[in-house]
Amino acid sequence: MSDATGHLVLLSTTDSAEAARELAAAAVEARLAACVQIVGPVTSVYRWEGAVHEEQEWQLLFKTTEDRRERLERQIAERHGYDVPEIIALPVTAGSTAYLDWVTAETREAPR
Numbered sequence: 001m002s003d004a005t006g007h008l009v010l011l012s013t014t015d016s017a018e019a020a021r022e023l024a025a026a027a028v029e030a031r032l033a034a035c036v037q038i039v040g041p042v043t044s045v046y047r048w049e050g051a052v053h054e055e056q057e058w059q060l061l062f063k064t065t066e067d068r069r070e071r072l073e074r075q076i077a078e079r080h081g082y083d084v085p086e087i088i089a090l091p092v093t094a095g096s097t098a099y100l101d102w103v104t105a106e107t108r109e110a111p112r
Contacts, residue, residue, distance in 0.1 A: 007092040007100050008069055010062040012076055012085055013044060020058035023079060032072040033062040034106035068107050 010033075014020050017040065024036035040058030047053070064072055073087050092100070 004093045008089045011088045012060045013057040033064045034103040035063045037061040
């Protein structure tokens with residue numbers, strides 16, 4: 001995926017506020033995301049196994065960098081309760097330089 005800044009917003013959803021907080025905290029603690037916003041509950045309407053469902057979910061917006069994307073996706077998939085979790089990365093094509101610099105700094109390894 002190419003973009004203008006090297007930054008991404010990765011989207012996911014989960015079935016509870018608690019699960020969302022756990023996914024968010026793990027990503028920030030591991031420096032795979034600088035920030036995660038949790039929005040919810042939201043109503044999701046989707047087709048699964050041949051039937052249409054309507055459920056409450058909590059949406060997560062992970063602020064990260066392209067070089068952390070694969071590790072973040074793996075971590076979400078490993079910790080997620082869904083068989084097929086939503087993991088969609090959207091490129092950030094522009095943004096505040098100060099904010100994007102902060103995202104980059106917070107997704108680097110901690111100084112020893």
